[in-house]
Amino acid sequence: MGSYFVRMGDGFLDRMTAEEIRADIEAGTQDAAEKAKIKPLSQAEIDYLLEICTTPAKFIGVERGNEIVLTTDGVVVTPEEEPSSGVPVSRSVGVQIWERIVCADTSELGHSDYSYKAVKALVSSEQQVMHDILLNTVVPVFYGAMPNLGLYTQPDGPVPNPAELLPQGKIKEARECQEQAMEYAIKDMVYVAERLYEAGADAINFDTTGAAGDADFLATLRATEILKQKFPELCIMIGMAGETLLGMHGELYYQGVCLAGLPPHGQAKVVQSAGGTIFGPAINTKTNRSMPWNLARALTYTRACVEAVDIPVHANVGMGVGGVPMQEIPAPDAVSRVSKAMAEIGKIDGL
Amino acid sequence: MGDPFGMAVTHALASGMGGIRTAGDLVARMQMSRGMKIDAAKKYVADRLGVSVIDLANEDVMTEVRREHDLGLVYALPGYARGIEAKLHIARLLDIEINCVKRMRT
Numbered sequence: 001m002g003s004y005f006v007r008m009g010d011g012f013l014d015r016m017t018a019e020e021i022r023a024d025i026e027a028g029t030q031d032a033a034e035k036a037k038i039k040p041l042s043q044a045e046i047d048y049l050l051e052i053c054t055t056p057a058k059f060i061g062v063e064r065g066n067e068i069v070l071t072t073d074g075v076v077v078t079p080e081e082e083p084s085s086g087v088p089v090s091r092s093v094g095v096q097i098w099e100r101i102v103c104a105d106t107s108e109l110g111h112s113d114y115s116y117k118a119v120k121a122l123v124s125s126e127q128q129v130m131h132d133i134l135l136n137t138v139v140p141v142f143y144g145a146m147p148n149l150g151l152y153t154q155p156d157g158p159v160p161n162p163a164e165l166l167p168q169g170k171i172k173e174a175r176e177c178q179e180q181a182m183e184y185a186i187k188d189m190v191y192v193a194e195r196l197y198e199a200g201a202d203a204i205n206f207d208t209t210g211a212a213g214d215a216d217f218l219a220t221l222r223a224t225e226i227l228k229q230k231f232p233e234l235c236i237m238i239g240m241a242g243e244t245l246l247g248m249h250g251e252l253y254y255q256g257v258c259l260a261g262l263p264p265h266g267q268a269k270v271v272q273s274a275g276g277t278i279f280g281p282a283i284n285t286k287t288n289r290s291m292p293w294n295l296a297r298a299l300t301y302t303r304a305c306v307e308a309v310d311i312p313v314h315a316n317v318g319m320g321v322g323g324v325p326m327q328e329i330p331a332p333d334a335v336s337r338v339s340k341a342m343a344e345i346g347k348i349d350g351l
Numbered sequence: 352m353g354d355p356f357g358m359a360v361t362h363a364l365a366s367g368m369g370g371i372r373t374a375g376d377l378v379a380r381m382q383m384s385r386g387m388k389i390d391a392a393k394k395y396v397a398d399r400l401g402v403s404v405i406d407l408a409n410e411d412v413m414t415e416v417r418r419e420h421d422l423g424l425v426y427a428l429p430g431y432a433r434g435i436e437a438k439l440h441i442a443r444l445l446d447i448e449i450n451c452v453k454r455m456r457t
Contacts, residue, residue, distance in 0.1 A: 070368070102360055103363065105368050134451040135451075136434040278383070310386070312387070350382065351362050351366065351367075
């Protein structure tokens with residue numbers, strides 16, 4: 001019986017038979033369907049995903065006409081003096097490389113701290129860089145950063161730390177601290193987004209939303225509401241940190257919807273209600289399961305998001321999310337399969 | 352898309368529209384300005400440009416279309432619009448507001 005090269009969730013290159021791959025695909029989609037109470041992939045979709053996973057070519061792509069739009073997060077955030085890629089170029093040059101060498105559909109500017117709180121103090125220089133970029137580029141340029149509620153708690157911020165209060169049984173106090181941190185975060189997100197919009201930015205990216213739980217997500221939804229009231233034409237993309245929203249507070253609601261434990265398609269609905277323009281689900285990759293299992297699971301979750309809302313859905317497919325293996329440099333054989341499957345089975349609007 | 356190192360280029364080639372090589376930036380702008388889903392955004396841009404949806408990602412056709420409407424090119428050819436000047440033409444052709452163009456006008 002023949003076998004095929006298959007990546008594991010941690011990126012390890014293994015071999016599996018077609019029967020083993022099909023079994024993993026079926027198990028992956030069932031896992032998502034049961035957890036989120038959504039429909040699994042159909043038999044035809046499972047067959048097509050099996051074909052994608054067993055194609056001998058290392059690199060594959062979508063069929064002509066199935067191309068989708070690519071947005072980004074954190075592409076051009078490293079300063080000239082500290083480039084994490086080791087290439088000493090300024091961020092404004094980075095965006096131009098992104099536009100004319102990579103030929104990406106959109107680009108993004110961000111700061112290396114990549115948090116709205118950190119950007120607040122140097123927003124004027126961020127405005128200058130954005131302005132400079134916009135004069136010289138054609139593709140839409142986002143400004144991106146994280147809500148990062150954790151930065152508002154001690155020792156990094158002014159609010160007592162809920163992670164220290166909770167083990168002491170101080171649940172009420174821990175909740176109050178998160179509510180206080182939310183107010184600070186909302187002000188910072190609105191302030192920075194307004195300033196970058198004034199500088200001409202095409203869109204704002206609230207990235208890795210919900211990383212600090214339901215309060216982090218609610219702060220983002222409220223900031224979005226405020227910004228859309230002020231600037232109805234402003235494009236706001238909200239990308240998530242993980243698949244199920246952590247209930248670090250546990251009693252936060254948005255328009256009657258409890259945020260703690262909200263699955264991706266539920267997150268998409270509240271993002272749309274808040275006025276978000278693009279939603280980015282982030283489905284976690286399990287490193288001890290195969291890529292076919294993870295990809296089938298991610299597709300099931302993501303397609304439910306697409307069906308739940310009218311706004312465009314751009315799935316997060318970086319390292320460790322969306323079926324991409326959890327490794328620093330994911331292999332193109334795995335990434336290209338995720339790309340094709342997301343476009344053609346997930347029916348998403350972009351990545 | 353997700354964190355970039357080592358894989359963003361893969362996505363751009365595997366499923367991306369092609370950016371300014373084709374009509375990727377134009378379709379993106381319709382999603383961003385009108386909240387259009389991918390099929391509606393492609394159809395809108397194709398209708399405005401007078402090309403088929405398939406040709407939106409066809410470099411051969413789109414290079415000519417971008418030259419004809421002066422929408423910005425991969426190569427900075429003399430006599431053709433670059434940067435914000437190209438976005439002025441894009442805003443007019445797609446009948447949308449582009450933030451930096453609007454601010455330049457005012």
